[in-house]
Amino acid sequence: MTVAIVGFGRFGRALGSLLDAAGIGYRAVDPTADIPEPHRAGSLQGLLTGAEQVVVAVPVPRMKSVLEELSPHLKPEQLVLDVGSVKVKPVQAMSEVLGTRVPWVGTHPLFGPLSLAMAERPLRVVICPNPLHPEAARQARAFFERLGCEIIEQTPEGHDRVMAHTHALTFFVAKGMVDAGSGVDVPFAPASFKALSRTIDIVRSDAGHLFTAIQHENPFAHEARRHLLQALGTIHQELETIPPEAATSDTPRMELPALETGLPELKETREHIDQLDRELVELLARRAELARRAIRAKAEAGQPVPDPAREDEVIATRRTWATELGLDPDGVESIFRAVLRFSRRAQHSQG
Incomplete structure (x- = not known):
């Protein structure tokens, strides 16, 4: 082909x-x-x-x-x-x-x-x-x-409707935050901001024509933006009605969509662990692909595949990260030595 x-x-x-x-x-x-x-x-x-x-x-x-x-x-x-x-x-x-x-x-x-x-x-x-x-x-x-x-x-119409309420709105919000200076060179940020910060970085790096195409070439984007702005305006007005002290039981409360309640703590914790483990497996898949990419680059450059010095550096750095986060560095080292073995197998299986 x-x-x-x-x-x-x-x-x-x-x-x-x-x-x-x-x-x-x-x-x-x-x-x-x-x-x-x-x-x-x-x-x-x-x-x-x-x-x-x-x-x-x-x-x-x-x-x-x-x-x-x-x-x-x-x-x-x-x-x-x-x-x-x-x-x-x-x-x-x-x-x-x-x-x-x-x-x-x-x-x-x-x-x-x-x-x-x-x-x-x-x-x-x-x-x-x-x-x-x-x-x-x-x-x-x-x-x-x-x-x-x-x-x-x-269908083309079905695609554009979905993209208007996902892709276009995400970039719209992120562009607004970029223009407002949100998250620029901050010394710290909560975990809730991390996913959004990546979208902001994408908006910063993407060519201007992409943002324009997402917003102006999608026939459903205007309606999606208008609905979002209306919803945000309503939220803003509701917040404005709450007095600054806002600490008594009589204070008007904003009604948010109800989350599922009544889960036993153990079941809920296990569900969070399952979700996190799924993310870890997805990260391992990404790491394996990057490892295969590295072995191809080494082959093109004529460099030897085994690199003990690099592996020693990786382990030392991960031990430092573990210590900084209050984890057992020996345990973390064991995990990453297993990850390195996994990466080597992935390299050889598709190298």
């Missing part, structure tokens, strides 16, 4: 790394990006020659014009995929430009360069089946599954 990537920005480059890891050849074209020589195409015709999949990884507002430029060079045996974070408008553009002549399908990889760099798993992709080309979704599924992705099928 050979893949043609149109647009080698942050996601196009990240997709290239996934293709490399899967042993799939690719070529890319982007007049503004630095594309590695082995993968650089000199023209659209050179890009598309022999390519089975054509991935259009350009900002959503440019989608139609890029498709119009590609269209004369595309062949009916090729499959065109978009990877935009909204789906209604890209699907409409592909329908208008490519129609029934060239197979196409709208897709949205629910991961980005940061999640790939952190080896987060699972990698999920939304695919919007195309009634004009019934086989296109099956081919797209096979392509992404070869990259190790899980597939979710959804």
Whole structure:
């Protein structure tokens, strides 16, 4: 299989790394990006020659014009995929430009360069089946599954409605916090802020066109933002009615959605442990992927795989962390020696 990537920005480059890891050849074209020589195409015709999949990884507002430029060079045996974070408008553009002549399908990889760099798993992709080309979704599924992705099928409208109330609102709130200076260079922060702080970092690092596309190209984002602002305004007004002293039983209380109550303490604790253990297993999966990535980098650089000095440094650092948190450093060392053995097995099993 050979893949043609149109647009080698942050996601196009990240997709290239996934293709490399899967042993799939690719070529890319982007007049503004630095594309590695082995993968650089000199023209659209050179890009598309022999390519089975054509991935259009350009900002959503440019989608139609890029498709119009590609269209004369595309062949009916090729499959065109978009990877935009909204789906209604890209699907409409592909329908208008490519129609029934060239197979196409709208897709949205629910991961980005940061999640790939952190080896987060699972990698999920939304695919919007195309009634004009019934086989296109099956081919797209096979392509992404070869990259190790899980597939979710959804209509373009269904996708954008979900994204409006999740992706768009998350970025909207995070952008507001960025502009308000929240969480910038603070000496400490509560645990409840950690997940949100990562989203803030993503908003800071992402290109401006991504935020704009999420908010303006999604036809349902405006309604979602309006409902959120109304809800926040109501909460704000309720808070304003509570007097500053607010300590008596007569003080009006805000009604929050009821959480499940009555769980025995032991059962509740065990549920928290199960949830935490699940997170630990997911972290081990990410660590294993990073270990495999490290062994590939060593092989390319001609460096020996065993690195006793690095392992000694890892153990010493983890013992220090354990001491700082009031844990038994010997116990933590035993855990991390087991983790290192696990990582070595993971390296050899897929190295």
